[in-house]
Amino acid sequence: MRNLSFDPKDLEELTSNAKQIQDDVLEEILTLNANTEYLQRFLHGSxxxxxxxxxxxxxxxxxxKPYIERVANGEPSDVISGKPITQFLLSSGTSGGNQKIFPANNKFFEDLNSVxxxxxxxxxxxxxxVQQGKALPFFFARAQSTTTSGLPVxxxxxxxxxxxxxxxxxxxxxTSxxxxxxCxxxxxxxxxxxLCGLVQREEVVSLAAPFAxxxxxxxxxLENHWKELCxxxxxxxxxEWITDFSCRDSVANILGGPNSELADLLEEECRKKSWxxxxxxxxxxxxxxxxxxxxxxxxxxxxxxxxSNKLPLYSPRYASSESIFGVNVNPLRKPQDVxxxxxxxVSYFEFLSVDDEGNNEGIVDLVDVKLGCFYESLVTNYSGLHRYRMGDILQVSGFHNTAPQFRFVRxxxxxLSVSVDATTEEDILEAxxxxxxxxxxxxxILMGFTCYVDISTLPGHYVFYWELKAQTTSDVVNLDNKVLVECCCAMEESFNALYRKVRKREGSIGALEIRVVQQGTFDSLMEFFISQGASSSQYKTPICIKSSEALAILEKSVLARFFSDKVPL
Structure with missing residues (x-):
């Protein structure tokens, strides 16, 4: 059996032999896991x-979930995995509303390092x-918790x-x-x-963060703290409030001594009206x-x-707690075309074919997907997931040798749904x-958004919370009623035909509403979710808010409300 680990230099070989490698991956996974309690039920060792x-x-x-929880609670790994489970990976909990734990072993981290x-x-x-400079990272490691059996989470x-x-x-x-x-x-x-990035500003060739x-x-x-940093x-x-000693000492070494010339330069830029x-x-x-x-x-x-003055935005990889999936081999493409x-x-991949209405129409292998078609991905990995539905809808956008390329759709x-309408994440982002x-x-400029369906009054309607920023000043936002009402109308007009049809029915769906919130509201929202156990590194503002506590944070910050003033065509 071929060596299924990989060196970055092997991309061309990997993508040229996708079918054989996928067959080898499945054979290796089944050889390792066929005698686990989970797979024994179906394969009897085959x-x-x-x-x-x-x-x-x-x-x-x-x-x-019951199998995963049994291992987390101390039963042997071979309930689900032929190789020892060394830890559990925690999903963000901000996309689907609930955090999940997934078993993992060292192969996941070896592959992630290679990616x-x-x-x-x-x-x-x-x-x-880019190799001659440094990246300014916004990476945040958080202390691990443990399961009942003592495995890290x-x-x-x-x-x-x-x-x-x-x-x-x-x-x-x-730079850090x-x-x-x-810390x-x-x-x-x-x-x-x-602070480290500003001191080493002449060495910085990129900025990096897990999510935008x-x-x-x-x-x-930085807008709120540049004076103190300078x-x-x-x-x-x-x-003095930086009290983590190892962090403080390491930063002090980078800071060196006083540098009034650099402080003057940075202050001059940060004081300008526009950022x-x-x-x-x-x-x-x-x-x-x-x-x-x-x-x-x-x-x-x-x-x-x-x-950034329209610097290239490189969206490097597609990965999750369940598996690594792929890489962006065309980094200079427009973000919308990634x-x-x-x-x-890295895993064995199958795909549920999805029609225009979102119905599943059969399962195909990685190399058998068709250009332009939509699929939901299934994952079989090395640590106990078999034919696991990811819930991501992808579209085949091309091929790199024999390996397909996918655009993330939603x-x-x-x-969102008030009546029989069915508005997806893709619909919302398009609107x-x-x-x-x-x-x-x-x-x-829009800084952040989320939404929910307000059914407290009849008819129910879509509500979008927006945090806005002025381009020319850092602290004053002048709300133009005409512009924001037009925004409401533009969103409704871009929704799917079913929404527009139901909206026309008297009393079925009310006018779409935008509620503008104070600056900093979405930071408060993030802090709330992190306090509830979400990871700061993986945090994503939920597209739709389901938590009443989170809604309360938004509601107390509402500055103004705007409604669509016409029914979409």
Whole structure:
């Protein structure tokens, strides 16, 4: 059997032999796991591919949760996995509403390390000079909890940051020492990331964060703390409220001594009326930004382009707690056109074909998907998931050799519905794009959004919470009633035919509403979800709010309300 680990240099071989490698992956997984309690029920020790496809059911988390919990509670790993489970990965809990734990072993982190190296290699081929500088990272590792049996539990990204793989890979790549990334207090860590990045501004060639929302949050934090940061640089001393000693000491070494010249330069840029291009003004050698801007993160493209003077936005990889899936081999594509080339050696992939109405129409292998068609991915991995439904809807956008490339379309579940209408995540993001085009006629930029269905009055209607920022000032937002009503109308007009049809029926759905909230509201929302156990590294603002406590945070910050003033055609 071939070696199924990979070196970044092997991308061409991997993608040219996708079918054989996928068959080898499945054979290896079944050989390792066929005698587990879970697979014994269906395969009785067999490793036959056809029997696997015929007998092993397609499952959701609820189906496998009892097995996962048994291992978490101390039963042997071979309940679900032939290799020892070394820890559990915690999902973000902000997409689907509930956090899940997934079993993992060292192969996940070996593969993730290889994918990080591969992403670095890919961007180096497309942009000159990135290896000669450093990245300013906004990475935050959080302390691990443990299961009843003592196995560690944390988010996939935090687990990687805490591993030796990251410590060995990160050496000299980042402006922040590892002590800053490992700092357990989020505010202290963020402050020190920025302080280290500003002091080493001439070495910074990229900014990096797991998600676009994290990067926007970092720039917002900078807006609120730049005076103090400049004061630290001017005096050569770190603020006293940075109380994590290892973090403080490592940052003090980078800070060196007083540097009034640098402090003056930074203050001059930060005092300007507009923060347009602030990233390239503060870090003039920056060549690109590395962060996920696909799916629901696409809402942050406009504000990142504003802050960065339209630097390339590199969305490097598609991965989750369940599996790594693929990499972006075309880093200079527009964010809206990003697709991910699936890597055939990390898991065994199957695909449920999905028709235009979202109905499943059969299962195909990785190499048998068709260009332009839509699929829901199924994962069989090395640590106990078999034919697991991911809930992501993907579209085949091309091929890299024989490996398909997928565009992330949306999460599977309907997000909003009042009556018989069914509005998806994709519908919402498309509507948001139309609304932000209207916003361009004003001085405003959308910083963040979420939504819910308000059925407290009849008829029920869609409510969108927006946090807005003025382009020319950092603290004054003038709300133009005409523009925001037009935004409401633009969103409704871009929704699907079913919504528009139901909306026309008298009393079925009320006018769409935008509620503008105070600046900083979405930071408060993030803090709430993190307090409930969400990972700060993996946090994504929920597309739709289901928590009454989270809704209360939004409601108390509402500045103004605007409604669509016409029924969509």
């Amino acid at each position: 490793t036959d591919k056809e029997l696997f496809k015929k007998s092993v059911p397609v499952v959701t988390y609820d189906d496998v 990080f190296a591969l992403s670095s290699q890919i961007i180096s081929k497309h942009i000159d000079g 944390s988010s996939a990204f935090s687990s990687y940051l805490l591993s030796d793989y990251f410590k060995n890979w990160s050496s000299n790549r980042f 020492p590892n002590e800053v990334t490992m 357990p207090e989020n505010k202290q860590s963020m402050y020190c990331h920025l 929302s994290s990067l926007v949050g970092a720039i917002t934090f 004061s630290n640089i001017r005096s050569g001393h770190v603020s 347009n291009g602030i990233i390239t003004r503060l870090w003039p050698k920056t060549k690109f930004i590395e962060t996920i801007v696909t799916g629901q993160m696409s809402q942050y493209i406009q504000i990142l382009e504003f802050y 697709s991910y080339t699936f890597l055939p050696n 999460r599977k579940n309907v997000v 948001l794009n139309h609304a932000t085009l209207v916003l361009k006629s004003s001085d405003l």
